[in-house]
Amino acid sequence: MSHPEPGERHHEDFSTRHAPMPIELPIDDEEASTDVDLKTQLVRFVVTGAGSGVLDFGLTYLLQGAVGFPPWLAKAFGFILGTTTAYLINRRWTFRAEPSTARFIAVMSLYLVTFLVQVGLYALLMHLWSHTFIYSLLAYGIAQGTATVINFVVQRAVIFKIR
Template sequence: MHAEPHLPLPAELPLVDEPGGTDVDLKTQIIRFGVTGGLSAIVDFGLYAFLFEVVGLPVNLAKAISFIAGTTTAYLINRRWTFKAPPSRARFLAVIALYAVTFAVQVGLNWVMYHALADEWWRLPLAFVVAQGTATVINFIVQRAVIFKIH
């Protein structure tokens, strides 16, 4: 018998799931998504500011790297805690597609805002917040309505 190669499962976090499934109520999901988003935003912005201000990377490259770190953090926590969904290759691939879209939205909107705003101390964080906020709304709606309904 010939065994076909399988895609690896997405990374797991060592957390204990509470009983349930993907039937976590909307209020709980929103709160958990917000907490997870806050943590992921700290990872994203901290790395972004460090790479741009300290390392000296171009704004788009710094934002691209930080976006990947922040969204990876968000996915891993949201899958296990916010939406309580079991591992799924189909879901993982759908998340990659969603993050590709929100990557373009976030990096593009960050670039537009950064260059449109005055060269003041608040330019970098404000551009980040507008881009992050837009991507967060898109991510929650698509993850709740589509991705975490995939089995």
């Protein structure tokens, strides 16, 4: 294995036998730190979530409507695109944290948990309420809001403190 010339930067994955890091966005990490204030993190988290949600829904709708995938498979691909995008942007922009395989695995585990909370809460509320558009929208908002709060709190307090 060759080593970089003095002054050259190299990625840690190329100097160890660990699994490669996930794909990273081409955003400058020079100021990476977890010292971003709560208000800034919250605003960035919401903006990132909204954009990632558009990607999730867009791919889901495209695969289901235009390509003919079954809804569950289309949603699985949309969820993977949306959550991966959210992780990459939140790691660099919202929480300004260094890359970490452990953090990536922790975020993906959290996304699985919040996905289950979201689907479970939505299903429970729809079981208890009538199936009108207003109640469906309200159940979706409550389920999504609950999952978003859990997601933000755990990422801020735990995951983006992992080194």
